[in-house]
Structures are given as C-alpha cells and as structure tokens.
Amino acid sequence: MSKFLVLALVASATAFAAKAPANLPKSFSNGSAKAVFVDFKTANYNVVYDGAAKSATVVATIEFESFENGNPVFDLVSNPTSVVLDNEEVSAPSVKTPSNETTVRVVSKEVAKGNHTLVVTAPITALVSFSGSSVKSAFWTSDLDERNFLERYMPSSFEYDTVKMKLKIEFKNINSASQKIYTNGVVKGSGDKIEITYPEYYNCSSIFFHTTPADAVNEISFTYKSKDGRDLPVVIYVAKSAWGSTNLTRFKTKTIATLDELEADYGPFPHPSVTILNAGSGGMEYQGATMTDYGALDHELIHSYFARGVMPANGNSGWMDEAIASWRDNRYPSYTSMNGSSRMSSHAYCTRTTDTDAYTFGARFMAYLDGKFAAQGGLKKYLRHMVEQKLFQPLSIDEYINEMSDVYGVSVKEDFKRFTYGNSAAKMSVKAGSKVHRKMSLKELQNYL
Numbered sequence: 091m092s093k094f095l096v097l098a099l100v101a102s103a104t105a106f107a108a109k110a111p112a113n114l115p116k117s118f119s120n121g122s123a124k125a126v127f128v129d130f131k132t133a134n135y136n137v138v139y140d141g142a143a144k145s146a147t148v149v150a151t152i153e154f155e156s157f158e159n160g161n162p163v164f165d166l167v168s169n170p171t172s173v174v175l176d177n178e179e180v181s182a183p184s185v186k187t188p189s190n191e192t193t194v195r196v197v198s199k200e201v202a203k204g205n206h207t208l209v210v211t212a213p214i215t216a217l218v219s220f221s222g223s224s225v226k227s228a229f230w231t232s233d234l235d236e237r238n239f240l241e242r243y244m245p246s247s248f249e250y251d252t253v254k255m256k257l258k259i260e261f262k263n264i265n266s267a268s269q270k271i272y273t274n275g276v277v278k279g280s281g282d283k284i285e286i287t288y289p290e291y292y293n294c295s296s297i298f299f300h301t302t303p304a305d306a307v308n309e310i311s312f313t314y315k316s317k318d319g320r321d322l323p324v325v326i327y328v329a330k331s332a333w334g335s336t337n338l339t340r341f342k343t344k345t346i347a348t349l350d351e352l353e354a355d356y357g358p359f360p361h362p363s364v365t366i367l368n369a370g371s372g373g374m375e376y377q378g379a380t381m382t383d384y385g386a387l388d389h390e391l392i393h394s395y396f397a398r399g400v401m402p403a404n405g406n407s408g409w410m411d412e413a414i415a416s417w418r419d420n421r422y423p424s425y426t427s428m429n430g431s432s433r434m435s436s437h438a439y440c441t442r443t444t445d446t447d448a449y450t451f452g453a454r455f456m457a458y459l460d461g462k463f464a465a466q467g468g469l470k471k472y473l474r475h476m477v478e479q480k481l482f483q484p485l486s487i488d489e490y491i492n493e494m495s496d497v498y499g500v501s502v503k504e505d506f507k508r509f510t511y512g513n514s515a516a517k518m519s520v521k522a523g524s525k526v527h528r529k530m531s532l533k534e535l536q537n538y539l
C-alpha cells in the first residue's frame with residue numbers, strides 16, 4: 091500500500107471512530123449492572139399540548155452512542171409512561187449516583203458499545219397551565235438546585251453532552267393562532283404545528299422556551315448591530331400581569347449599552363439572536379436569552395459569553411462563569427493577595443449545582459488572578475482567549491486551568507488548588523442564591539408564565 095493510501099485509510103477510520111464527549115463521567119456500579127453515561131447524538135421532542143384534556147405530553151426519540159457495554163444513563167424528573175430501548179419495552183428507575191450527589195435514571199436493559207435508540211414518553215407537568223383555549227408553558231431552568239435543567243420537563247442528557255435537538259409542538263384543542271412562542275432556536279411553521287431547531291452545540295442548560303397567549307404579554311423588538319456586521323434580532327417582553335410598572339424602553343437602553351460593552355471586551359456576541367423576558371427577581375441565563383429583572387440584566391447577558399458561550403461541563407466548573415460575571419458586576423477590581431479557601435472545584439464528580447461561593451469568594455479569586463497577571467494584560471486577556479478558542483465545548487475545571495496556564499506561560503494549578511479545592515472542613519456553599527440568581531420554586535415561577 092502506498093504511504094498516502096495508508097494515511098487516507100487512517101484518516102477515514104478516525105473520522106468514523108467513536109469519540110466520546112471530553113468530560114463523559116465514569117460508569118458506576120448499580121447493583122449487579124453497570125450504569126454508563128452516553129453521548130446523545132440527536133433528540134427529537136414531539137410535544138402535544140391538548141387543551142381539552144388539559145395535558146402536555148412529550149415523546150422523545152433519542153439516538154445515542156455508548157462507549158462501553160452497560161445500562162445507559164439519562165435523566166427525567168417526572169415518571170415516564172413508556173421507555174423503549176431499541177424497540178424493546180424497558181424501564182428506567184431513578185438511581186442515586188455513587189457519592190449521593192445527584193439522581194439519574196438508569197435504563198433496565200444493557201446495551202452493547204455502539205449506537206442505540208431510546209424512545210421515552212412522559213407527561214410534562216412542571217410549568218404548564220391551561221386556561222380556556224390557551225396554554226402557558228415554559229422550560230425555565232436553574233443551577234441552584236439539582237435536576238432543574240431540561241430534565242425537569244423532558245428526557246435529557248447532562249451538561250457534558252451537546253446534542254442536536256428538535257422540538258415539534260402540536261397544539262390540540264387550543265386557539266393556536268393566538269399562541270406566541272419565545273425561544274432561542276429557529277422556529278418554522280405556524281398554527282397547530284410548530285417546529286423548532288436548536289444549534290447542535292446546545293446542551294441540557296441551553297434551551298429557552300416559553301409559549302403564552304399573545305394578549306398576555308407586551309413586547310418590543312429591534313435589531314442590534316453587532317461589531318461583526320450582523321443584525322441581531324432582539325426581543326424583550328413582559329407579562330401584562332407582571333407586578334409593578336415595567337418599562338421595556340429602559341430594558342432596551344440597558345441591553346444595548348451592555349452588548350456594546352461586552353462586544354468591546356470579548357468580541358462579537360456569540361449567538362444569532364437575543365431574547366429577554368423581564369420577570370421574577372434576579373435572573374437565569376440561556377444561550378442568547380435570559381429571564382431576568384432589570385438589576386440582573388447585564389449579569390445575565392455576560393453569561394451568553396461565559397456559561398452559555400464558554401460552557402461548563404459540570405458543577406465543578408460551573409462556578410467559573412459565576413465568578414467571572416460577578417467580577418464584572420464588581421467593575422473588574424484587581425487584588426494582589428488572597429486569603430481563605432473554598433471547595434468550588436472539588437465536589438463529587440456528578441454534582442450539577444453551582445457552589446454559591448462563586449459569587450463572592452470566586453469573584454475575589456478572579457480579581458486576584460487579574461492582579462497576578464496585570465503585567466500580561468490581566469484576566470480579560472484569558473477571557474478573550476476562551477471566547478475565541480473554546481466556545482460551545484463543555485469544559486471541566488482542569489481545562490479552564492490548563493488554558494489559563496498556557497495563556498500566561500505559567501502554571502496556575504497551585505492557585506486553583508489552594509483557593510478552590512479547599513480542605514475537608516470547607517463545605518459546599520448552597521445559599522438561597524445571590525442577588526442575581528435567586529432560588530425560585532416552581533410555584534413562584536408559575537406566576538411568570
């Protein structure tokens with residue numbers, strides 16, 4: 091064989107070889123079985139809202155790849171009515187992960203290494219409300235409690251896993267002409283049948299989805315001229331029932347000023363559109379979208395760069411973006427020394443929540459790193475590097491650390507170890523949140539539908 095033919099064969103073999111997501115968690119023993127985390131390739135969600143039955147149901151068809159023989163892991167908070175793996179009816183009971191850090195579902199049947207199909211049917215019970223011939227429904231998320239990402243509504247993978255997702259909506263016995271849809275995907279169709287396609291780099295914390303009757307909201311829309319020449323469509327909306335006075339023009343002014351600032355610091359906005367729901371107290375971020383109050387708006391928008399642009403792969407790296415955003419909220423201070431410690435990076439591997447030390451201690455740590463590298467362009471140099479090089483690839487804390495060491499030409503491992511890997515005395519800090527991200531119960535969120 092010629093040298094070139096060998097090279098061509100190696101290249102094509104590599105192209106088709108299974109490549110596991112970079113931060114796929116290790117498999118674990120579940121009784122006599124082995125629970126294996128997998129790679130969702132595509133997830134097609136068919137959702138039916140039935141106004142007569144007052145029910146919402148999802149049928150999720152998931153194509154996934156397993157990298158070893160074992161029982162596949164996914165998650166869904168509500169109990170599925172049917173789970174079918176490779177055309178065989180199975181079950182998927184809830185199981186605690188080895189360190190008790192979270193709960194997942196493990197399919198009762200073992201699969202061989204390779205590609206498989208999972209079809210899960212389940213009711214959508216959270217944040218759905220029927221009234222007359224209309225429906226209000228949203229897939230709002232939180233990282234302050236576990237199992238509050240997409241799995242709260244639909245069968246889902248985890249933050250390490252980016253998935254090509256499609257959402258097909260059918261409105262039955264609903265006045266579909268009056269339903270508005272706000273989402274950070276591409277919407278096709280109208281009337282009873284809507285299809286929304288999301289970018290393939292989305293994961294379980296990416297999707298913003300909200301449908302509500304048009305006469306229940308006020309909105310303004312405009313275009314924002316990105317520094318790279320794109321005209322970004324922006325929509326800002328609020329429920330008419332929202333408490334107090336809401337001034338969307340004030341939101342628009344702050345949105346433009348914040349995007350100007352962020353584009354100047356970190357480059358073109360990383361998403362094709364901006365969706366802003368003015369609701370609640372504090373906020374929550376999505377890819378190019380947020381549900382937020384006026385005070386947290388700028389904090390949530392920087393999360394479109396850090397959190398939903400440069401993405402965490404799990405709870406142990408999720409604190410980084412809160413620390414970065416809070417450092418910006420504090421107007422980028424620079425410190426030359428640092429005391430104390432935290433355990434933000436060293437929780438059990440499958441931890442899904444963010445350690446709330448991120449907002450305070452984490453922000454101080456960013457200021458310390460900025461001071462340490464002041465002569466080399468400060469921490470913003472690293473942040474710009476991350477946006478340029480690492481968008482949309484869920485990252486572990488080790489990857490954040492290695493990139494920083496590369497950017498400044500000196501290892502920052504010891505700094506992270508001392509200040510974020512703590513000692514056994516330092517416990518996970520889980521407060522009610524911060525002024526920018528407050529824990530809201532489903533009952534509270536229901537008020538904003």
Ligand SMILES: [Zn+2]
Nearest residue numbers: 412415526527
């Ligand atoms: Zn935040």
